[in-house]
Structure formats: structure tokens, C-alpha cells
Amino acid sequence: MTAIKLKEIALRHFAENGYEGASLADIANEIGIKKPSIYAHYASKMELFAAITEDEKVCYCSLWEEALISSESLPTDQRLSALFSIVSGYFAGDRVKMAFWVRLWMFPPQEEAESILQSLKKMNAPYINQLAAIISQGIEQKIFRPCPPLEVAHAFFCLLDGYLMRAICYQGFDYKQSLPHIWSTFLLGIKL
Amino acid sequence: MTAIKLKEIALRHFAENGYEGASLADIANEIGIKKPSIYAHYASKMELFAAITEDEKVCYCSLWEEALISSESLPTDQRLSALFSIVSGYFAGDRVKMAFWVRLWMFPPQEEAESILQSLKKMNAPYINQLAAIISQGIEQKIFRPCPPLEVAHAFFCLLDGYLMRAICYQGFDYKQSLPHIWSTFLLGIKL
DNA sequence: GTCTATAACAAGATAGAC
DNA sequence: GTCTATCTTGTTATAGAC
Secondary structure (H helix, E strand, O other), rough: HHHHHHHHHHHHHHHHHHHHHHHHHHHHHHHOHHHHOOOOOOOHHHHHHHHHHHHHHHHHHHHHHHHHHHHHOOOHHHHHHHHHHHHHHHHHHHHHHHHHHHHHOOOOOHHHHHHHHHHHHHHHHHHHHHHHHHHHHHHOOEOOOOOOOOHHHHHHHHHHHHHHHHHHHHHOOOOHHHHHHHHHHHHHEEOO | OOOHHHHHHHHHHHHHHHHHHOOHHHHHHHHOOOOHHHHOOOOHHHHHHHHHHHHHHHHHHHHHHHHHHHHOOHHHHHHHHHHHHHHHHHHHHOOHHHHHHHHHHOOOOOOHHHHHHHHHHHHHHHHHHHHHHHHHHHEEEEEEOOHHHHHHHHHHHHHHHHHHHHHHOOOOHHHHHHHHHHHHHHHHEEOO
């Protein structure tokens, strides 16, 4: 019970304040326990962070796997749209997750920055490649313009990351409204 | 002399470690002075940060103003490309500036987060509007598809932010190579 | 402007009692 | 598992000498 609450609340603190900025005392306080009690669950702040990161990675990977399966039967262009919609919606619907992930990618904890980034890239590589494969397929089917598929896959992620970034900065602004325009522009750009 | 060095070195520390993560002792140490000497120049860590932020804002605004003037005589589509190239190049050529700006927008110092974000939006609004005006012009000239200009301006910034984000994460990767593909996809998407 | 010295405080971490 | 109490370190900040 406390263990679940701990991860949930710590996730929010890491997301809002970053690894270095999050205070174990504040986290414990919000749970209703004292700071030393956290050490009954994890040997260090970093181990707590690592456990949460692992959970989030599993969750993110499940999302991609399911999205790839559920969109399999769609026409190539619609499949690409569906994937973008699912992944962007995953983050748009959860500001905490979104902030946690952006911080994880861009400013990981200094002491483990190298290994964290490496593991994230390893995690993401299959999805970039599968995206490139889908684009390749679209080119063969004469739905998309001839182009380097991997570059377009990077452009896909570029757009996704830009959306997340602006959704965090312009919190009041409803980016769900802009998203369709942003996406349709991209799709028109690659379509034949 | 020390004053210039102070801002220069502090900028790098803020960029690499964030406001909360940067240590005045480390900054002083790198300059070759002692920590308390910083307080001869600024009354607090936040005032030092504010002075640097102000400098960077001036620098960024000059870039936009100059870019808008120097591109004025170009055809609308080429002008848009030039603007994207100038602004993305500004950050791509200086990782420190890039990291500082991303942190400033996404995770500003907590104590002043509200007012900083507000001033950044105020700073950026004219450029979004001028971009929308240029796109409007392109639509009138039948160079671009009919579309809501402001939404496309947002898409422009979305792409720019996404590029910056990925350039920070994938440091080894040469995104200068991908950038032309990313941009040309966007341009094809809005062109008639 | 810069220094030494020090105050005041918050953080992560640990020991030992219950 | 949880607590109180304590240790260590690192931070902002200030006072006062040069």
C-alpha cells in the first residue's frame, strides 16, 4: 500500500522538480510517513528513481506494442496518423508522465546520465525502425513520396517532441486544438 | 573583466545543471575567485540568473529582428525556409545556449516560474504573429494551401522545438543532416 | 572588489529503539 | 516498517578585514 503510494507520489515530485530538485522529506511528508522510512523500501534516492523509471518504460513500451498491433490492419497513411494520435494522446492526457519523460530524456540525473540515455535510446530504437518500415511500405504502395524512410521517422518524432515541449510551456493553451493542424501538415508533406 | 567571465561561466553552469542544480561555489571556483565575491556583483543567485536571462533574451530578439529584415526581399516560401534555418542554426551552433533556453522555457526556476514564463511568452508572441502574417501572405499569393495561418505558425515552432529537443538528447547524432529532410517535409505540406 | 570566516539552513543518509 | 535522533555535506548568505 505504502509502496505503491511511494512510487506514485515520488513520480510526481521527480516530474515537477527534477531528480536533484525533488526532496525525499517532501515526498515522505505527502505520503504521511517520515523520511527515513523510505529507506526501508529503497537503499537510495537513485534506486527509488530507477524503480519508477523502469515502471514508466514498461508502460511506454506496452503502449507502442499495443498501438502497432491495433493499427496493423489500417491503410498505411491512416496507420501513421493513428500511431501519432495514440502516442501524443498518451502524454497529453497525463501532464505528470509528460514532464517526467521530458526531464528523463533531456536532463537525466547527472550521476547516471550516461547509462540512462543509453538505455532510453535502446528502448526507442525498435520503434523508430518500425516507423521507418511503415513509411517504406507507404512509399512502395505509392501513397507516400519517395524519401529516406529513416529521416521521415525522425521527423515524426521531431513533431511529437515539439508537441510535448509546447504542451508543457503553454499549459493554458489547448494544444489538442492545434494538434490536428500540425499533424495534417506533416501528412500532406509526405503524401504523394 | 571578472563581471563578463562571471556571466559567461554562470550561463554554462545554469545550462548544464539547471538553476537549482548549479552551485555558486563551483562557478566562483572556475572563475578563480571565492564564492562570496559573487555577492559583490549580484545580491542573490536569482539576480545573477535574471541578468543572464535578460542578456539572452536581447540576443534572441536581435536574431529574430535581423532575420526578419534580412529575409524581407525573398519569395515567401524561401523566406520561411530562411527564418527556420537562421533560428535553428542559432541554437544548433551553441549547445550551451540551446540547453539554457530549453531549461528556461520548460523548467524555469521554481520561485519565479510564473513571471519568467509570462515574460517569455510576451517576448515570443510578436514573432509568432509575424510568422502567421508571412504565411497569410503566402496563401494570398497562392504559394501555400489555404489554412489557418496561426496554427501553421505554431506548427513551425513545434518543429523547431522538436529539433532542439532531439539535438540535445541525441548529442552524437548529427541532426544537421536530418534537418533539411524535416524542413522540406513541412514545406511540402503547406505548399500548394 | 576580493578575501577569510562563519552563520544558518536543507539535503541525503544512517544508527538504533520500538 | 516506522520512528527519533544524529551525521555529513553542500548551499545561500552575511560580516568584517584588506
